[in-house]
Amino acid sequence: MVKNLNIGVIGVGTVGASVIKILEENKEVICARAGVDIKVKKGVVKNLNKSRSVSIPLSTDIEDIINDKEIDVVVELMGGINEAYEVAKKTLQNKKALVTANKAMLAYHRYELQQIAGNIPIGFEASVCGGIPIIKALKDGLSANHILSLRGILNGTSNYILTQMIQNNQDFCSALQLAQHLGYAEADPSLDINGGDAGHKLLILASLAYGIDAKPQDILIEGIESINGDDIEFANEFGYAIKLLGIAKKQNNEIELRVHPAMIDKNKMIAKVEGVMNGISVIGDRVGETLYYGAGAGGEATASAVISDLIEIARGKSSLMLGFERSPQINLKPKENIQSRYYFRLSVDDKSGVLAQITSILTQNDISISTFLQKEIKQKNIAKILFSTHTTTERAIKNTIAELKKLESIIKEPYIIRIEDE
Ligand SMILES: NC(=O)c1ccc[n+]([C@@H]2O[C@H](COP(=O)([O-])OP(=O)(O)OC[C@H]3O[C@@H](n4cnc5c(N)ncnc54)[C@H](OP(=O)(O)O)[C@@H]3O)[C@@H](O)[C@H]2O)c1
Structure with a gap:
């Protein structure tokens, strides 16, 4: 008889609703891969009166999930930093596994969570670049390598805006308005355009690559707000594309971490990542350059990553959240x-x-x-x-x-x- 893995979903918005929908619609293949039936027992939302595309038992009390003895995994998809961190802590203290897509929370609290978790699994594949399995690539696939560098287009909204500016001669404000109109940018797009969101993701990747603990305020983060047509003209003239890049590089025992617009050779693969897509190049000392490309956000792509974490938990595979401990020999290079x-x-x-x-x-x-x-x-x-x-x-x-x-x-x-x- 197939056993159940019971999950509770805190936050049934864009990503939460997609997780529930995919678990239903792809039930057969997910069950075959997980070896168990993944069942959504209940969900928590802020407003019970909102109409929803999924129907599961809902409440507004987070404790209903965290304290439910039958729930094995808490899926945190509510967003925010402090409240989400409290939810994550209590989940682990109650010996339940945690899956989260919350990059902002992890940018600040990943090492505390790793410490509290011990052997309890935490999945966070969905926190960086939605549909691209970059967390597993760094934690498992490339684990024999010293990571020499990592360069990524980690935010789809800013990449869409830059693509519009470069290909269609739009100015920054009209490209942003178009992104908002098409649903690619939030009503408040600050973190997308000021580099903050890409910074959160870079910090998570840097922990997996180097065991370095840094917070957003420790690293160089600049956004795309001030780029104009002159910059694009200059870049064109000299064979460059302009991309908002998250960059991590290792030199001896120092790690350089930065997010900023960068001019890069137009012919590089990463320069060809356009529109809302994300792309990451990772160079390992043994494997050489590896490239990852795909949808960085959106309900389904992000839910795909959330469910891959659930399947891994169901399979009973558990490893240290960030792959290895904070590394005492590694220092952040001064800006x-x-x-x-x-x-x-x-x-x-x-x-x-x-x-x-x-x-x-x-x-x-x-x-x-x-x-x-x-x-x-x-x-x-x-x-x-x-x-x-x-x-x-x-x-x-x-x-x-x-x-x-x-x-x-x-x-x-x-x-x-x-x-x-x-
Ligand atoms: N959307 C993406 O493409 C994407 C991609 C990667 C990562 N993420 C991350 O995934 C997480 C969720 O994003 P989302 O886009 O799905 O957000 P969303 O659409 O705004 O959904 C948030 C959900 O959480 C619920 N919620 C918020 N605060 C709550 C509280 N205090 N108590 C109970 N429920 C609460 C909301 O309830 P109501 O429905 O009642 O308002 C809603 O159902 C975030 O951490 C985000 O950064 C999202």
Whole structure:
């Protein structure tokens, strides 16, 4: 006789409803793979009066699930940070397995949860890049490797906006409005466009790759809000695509973690990841480069990952949540020591001597120019100066920007985009 794995779903919204639907519609194959029948015993929501596409017993009391002795696995799909963390803690304290898609909560609390869990399984495949099995790839598939680097397009909304800006010459605001109209961006899209969401996911991946514990406030995170047509024109001219990248790199015992728009060679595979899709390149010391591509969000893709965790739990396979313990020998590279090439966009008074002032500041900071474009806006006596630098440090760039801002001839805040050449 087939046994049951009873689950309780906290949050029956976009992802929760898809989990319930797929468990019903793909019941046969899921049961065959799991070796047990995965049964949704009940769900918890905020508002019982909302109409729902699924029908399961519902309540508004989280304790109904956490304290139900017949429930084996709690699936947390309510979102938020603090309340979700309390739910996760209580679940584990009650010796129930946990499955969550909550990247924001894990960005802050993954190591506490790993410690509380001990041997109790926690599945979080759905927390990074929805349908792409990148957690299992890092935790299991690549586990013989030292991970040399990881670069990912980890947020579909920002990738959609950038694709619209590059392919259809839209400005940032109209591309964002279109993303909202099509349901790709939340009513409040801040975390998608300011790099926060990609930062949460990068931190989770970095723990799996390196055993490093860092919080969002510890790492360099910048968004795509200030990119404009000049930047795209420059990128085109020199053979680059612009992507919001999450980057993790290991050098000796230091890990560099950063999220920011980056100019990357147009011919690289990751540069071809367009629209709402996500893509990740991971380089292992033995396997070389591996690439992962797929839907990063959406009810069904995310639910597919949630259910893969449920199947793994049903199979009775349990391993340390993040693959290995926090690594004491690994340190986060200080932001100011990060090295890169940089693209600069400057708006200046169109008069003689300005360029000399700018190059003098660059020279003082030991920064040399690699490529250069000057655009004149005749009517306003303004010139746009667009250039890229050879490799330098964040420290030198910050000093340079501070010096440039003191010049009377600089009209707007200087803007930079990092260039990822490797
Ligand atoms: N949507 C995606 O594509 C996606 C992708 C990857 C990861 N995720 C993550 O998955 C999680 C869920 O996302 P979602 O898009 O499904 O969110 P959602 O559509 O807003 O659904 C949230 C659900 O949680 C319930 N809820 C919220 N606060 C609650 C509380 N205090 N007590 C009880 N129930 C509560 C809501 O109840 P009501 O229905 O009554 O409002 C709703 O059913 C989030 O952590 C998100 O970051 C989502």
